Each structure stands twice: as structure tokens, then as C-alpha cells.
Amino acid sequence: MSPAIIDSITKFSYVLAAALFIFSLRWLSRPQTARRGVLAGVVGMTAAIVGTLLHPEITTYLWIVVAAALGTAVGIPLSRVPLTAVPQRTALSHAFGGLAAGLVGTAKYSLWLEQDLLTPFKTSAIVIEVLLGYLTFTGSLMAAGKLQEVIPTRPITFRGQNYVNFAMLGIAALSGVALAINPSLWPLFGVVIVLSLLFGVMLILPIGGADMPTVISILNSYAGLSAVAMGFVLDNMLLVTAGALDGSSGFILSLIMCRAMNRSFTNVLFGAFGQVAAATGPVVQKTAKTATPQDVCDMLENAARVVVVPGYGMAVAQAQHRVREVYDQLTKRGIDVKFAIHPVAGRMPGHMNVLLAEADIPYEALVEMDDINRDLPQTDVVLVVGANDVVNPAARHDKSSPIYGMPIIDADKAKLCVAIKRSMNPGFAGIENELYFADNTLMLFGDAKAMLGEIAKALTGGGSGGH
Numbered sequence: 001m002s003p004a005i006i007d008s009i010t011k012f013s014y015v016l017a018a019a020l021f022i023f024s025l026r027w028l029s030r031p032q033t034a035r036r037g038v039l040a041g042v043v044g045m046t047a048a049i050v051g052t053l054l055h056p057e058i059t060t061y062l063w064i065v066v067a068a069a070l071g072t073a074v075g076i077p078l079s080r081v082p083l084t085a086v087p088q089r090t091a092l093s094h095a096f097g098g099l100a101a102g103l104v105g106t107a108k109y110s111l112w113l114e115q116d117l118l119t120p121f122k123t124s125a126i127v128i129e130v131l132l133g134y135l136t137f138t139g140s141l142m143a144a145g146k147l148q149e150v151i152p153t154r155p156i157t158f159r160g161q162n163y164v165n166f167a168m169l170g171i172a173a174l175s176g177v178a179l180a181i182n183p184s185l186w187p188l189f190g191v192v193i194v195l196s197l198l199f200g201v202m203l204i205l206p207i208g209g210a211d212m213p214t215v216i217s218i219l220n221s222y223a224g225l226s227a228v229a230m231g232f233v234l235d236n237m238l239l240v241t242a243g244a245l246d247g248s249s250g251f252i253l254s255l256i257m258c259r260a261m262n263r264s265f266t267n268v269l270f271g272a273f274g275q276v277a278a279a280t281g282p283v284v285q286k287t288a289k290t291a292t293p294q295d296v297c298d299m300l301e302n303a304a305r306v307v308v309v310p311g312y313g314m315a316v317a318q319a320q321h322r323v324r325e326v327y328d329q330l331t332k333r334g335i336d337v338k339f340a341i342h343p344v345a346g347r348m349p350g351h352m353n354v355l356l357a358e359a360d361i362p363y364e365a366l367v368e369m370d371d372i373n374r375d376l377p378q379t380d381v382v383l384v385v386g387a388n389d390v391v392n393p394a395a396r397h398d399k400s401s402p403i404y405g406m407p408i409i410d411a412d413k414a415k416l417c418v419a420i421k422r423s424m425n426p427g428f429a430g431i432e433n434e435l436y437f438a439d440n441t442l443m444l445f446g447d448a449k450a451m452l453g454e455i456a457k458a459l460t461g462g463g464s465g466g467h
């Protein structure tokens, strides 16, 4: 094939890949089209790889084959982790992405230094790539470690921590500027690498394990920005496009998560949230009313409209299939059953959607928070399955609450609310939930899977053993 034809094929494959990446993101945003989105992403990436492999600069394929074999050997077992381990698996993928960007930048710097090809622009792009790449690498490894609980999940803080971190970042940035002015100052390149690696670790240390999903999506955007810089270094527009898509989607996702939790970016990154909140005010003895599975079965059978609010407890108990059984029993009786989806219910974006989809709950039954809140005053029974913070009315009126201002699902506005959980223990935010003490709320204490199993049994006429 003539070089002109090869060049055209490469260009075409890059345009195709960029278009498919954009469609992929679009399709991934809706459950109905998500599978198509994944496929578009895979086809796009294949087109990008084929286009790159045709590049005339490649003189031997040996190392590419070795790297591909190694990547496949690590990637296949990583793809088989259970759903609950997806956040840490994603963090590991970002770590590898960051490491790849850092290594490419390091290789290009040493090569061009030898060939005397470093310009201020090229060096600046390399420094940005290396800085973001290596900090994403160690930061993501730390995030994965916290989520897997191989390192302490509690925030590790010390006095002056933020000053130390900013000083490290500042020295790395100044070294980068000096390098851009005089690219031959190679010891400074070493300083940038070491400080970036250290900064990644120090950035994650003060953040609690429960905030890791938000941190991972922030790291995702750093990895994307690093790829943009790599695209400029390698003069590859597809990398610039894909990196920009990756970086902006990660950033938007972090913003959505922060807004849904009513937290600012700085609060997530520097707030050391997730520590047990100190009790405020005098302790008032309050009692919650309880119910048995048979009581709940009777209430549900007499309802015309039921809304299920799933939360982190449903994920812990793996109760989604029992939820499906109850859903089947109720819809068979002509009862209208909907699922209220809070954007940050559970511990990762889309956590509830994925679990409910696994149990084959129809997509149409899943309703977003704002839409379901309109219907809740006309709802007969709200069944809260292991959700806590996302239904805490304190978010609406208690200015001293750490979740004040967070939009919630108005479960308290329904005629009757039943909350299934094991105890009165708080959820992620570490605070009491006044919903559980409301006049129209009944508590069903126990593991969500076991309790829903009892309710389903009672609904099928098998009795629950609750009486």
C-alpha cells in the first residue's frame, strides 16, 4: 500500500473512532441504549488501534505484541470482578492509564533530549502529561486500596497537610516552568516525576473511603487531561479528542455527584468527610414504631400506589432479587409500583440502576428523584430498602446538618412509610434520620434480603412467621 493510502486509512479510522466515542458517551447515558454505547466504544477503540498500527513510524511490532499480551492477561481477570468491586476496578484502570501517559512522556523527553528536539511547547506539554499521569497513577492506586480496604479507609490528616501538598505541587510546577525555558535541565524532570508520584498519594490520604467514588471520577478527568497533553506531545489529534471527552465527562460526573450530595469540590478533596459526626444539642429519647413482615404485606396489599426507595443497604444485602419478587406479587394484583432513584443512592453513580437491572426490573418503573417527588404525596406506601441519607428530611430544614441542602426523596410525604434496615445505625453521613421517628413511619428491622423474602412469602400466601 502506498503511504498516501495508508495515511488516508489512518485519518479515516481516527475520525470514525472520534465519532463513535461521542455516540458511545451519548448512548451510555440511558439504560435503554447503554449496551449500544459499550459496543460503539469497543468498535471506536478498535478503529483507533488499527489506524495507529498502520503508522509508518512503527518499525517492529514485537513490543506492541508483548504489551498487548500483558494487558490482556491483566485485563481479563479484572473484568470478572463482582459488581460491588467495580469502583476499585475502575480506579485500577485509571492507574494504568495514568502510568501509560507518564511513561510515554518520560520516554519522549529522554528521546528528544538526546536528539536535541525539545522545544518550549513540547516540553511544557510533556511536563503537564507527566505530572497529571503520575499523580493519577499513585492517586488511583491509593483510591483502589482504600475501597478494597487494604489501606485504612479513614481520612489520614496532619497539621498543615494542605500547605505541604500545595508546596509539593508548587515546586513541581516551578520545575516544569524552568524545564520549559531550558529543556536540558534534566534533573528537574526527575523532581517533577517524584513530586507527582508523591502528590498522588498525599492527595488521597486525607479523604475518607466513602468519598472514593467521587475522587475516582475526579482522577478520571485528570487521566483524560493527561491524555490531551500526550496527544499534543505525539501530535495525535485522536488522543486530544478522546482525552478531552474523558476529562470533561469525568469532571461533569464529579460535579453531578458533588451537587447531589450538596458538597463542594473542595469539601470532597480537603474536607476529611466520613468521620463520625459529633452529636449536637441535648439527647432526646425518641422511639420508633416497628412492624412485622406480615404487617407490611397487609399494608402493601391494600395500597393502590407503592414507591420503593432503594439505597446502599439493598446493595449490601444483595436484596434486588427479593425486591423483584415483591414487585411481581404487587403488580400481579394491579398495584402501581415505582422505584425512586436518587442520584447518589448507594456508593457509586448508577449503583441502584445496575442492581435493579440485574433483577430485570423494567426500566420504565425506575423514576428519577424530581419526578417521583411530585407523586409521593399521593402514594399509599413508600418502602425504603436500606436507604438512609437520601430520605433524611433534615436535609430540607436542619441548617446544622452536614447534609443540609442535599436534594432528597420525600419519603416522609407519602401516606405511610416502611423502612427496612437492621438497626437505628446511621448511614454514610453518620447522622440520625428523623424519618424513622415520624408518625407515619414504621421500621422493619432486619437484613433487607431476609425481610423482603418474608414479605414476598407472605404475599404469595405462605405466611411470614412474623405473627
Ligand code: NAP
Pocket (backbone or CB within 6 Å): 210, 211, 212, 213, 214, 257, 260, 261, 310, 311, 312, 313, 314, 316, 317, 343, 344, 345, 346, 347, 348, 349, 350, 351, 385, 386, 387, 388, 389, 390, 391, 420, 421, 422, 423, 424, 425, 426, 427, 428, 429, 446, 447, 448, 449
Ligand atoms: P446510607 O445513607 O449509606 O445508608 C445505608 C443504610 O443501609 C444504613 O443506614 C444501614 O443501616 C443500611 N444497611 C446496611 N446493610 C444493610 C442490610 N444488609 N440490610 C438492610 N439495611 C442495611 O445509604 P443511601 O441512603 O443509599 O445514601 C448514600 C450515601 O452515600 C449518601 O450520603 C451519599 O452522599 C453517599 N455517597 C454516594 C455516592 C454515590 O456515587 N452513590 C458516592 C459517595 C458517597 P443498618 O446498619 O441499620 O442496617
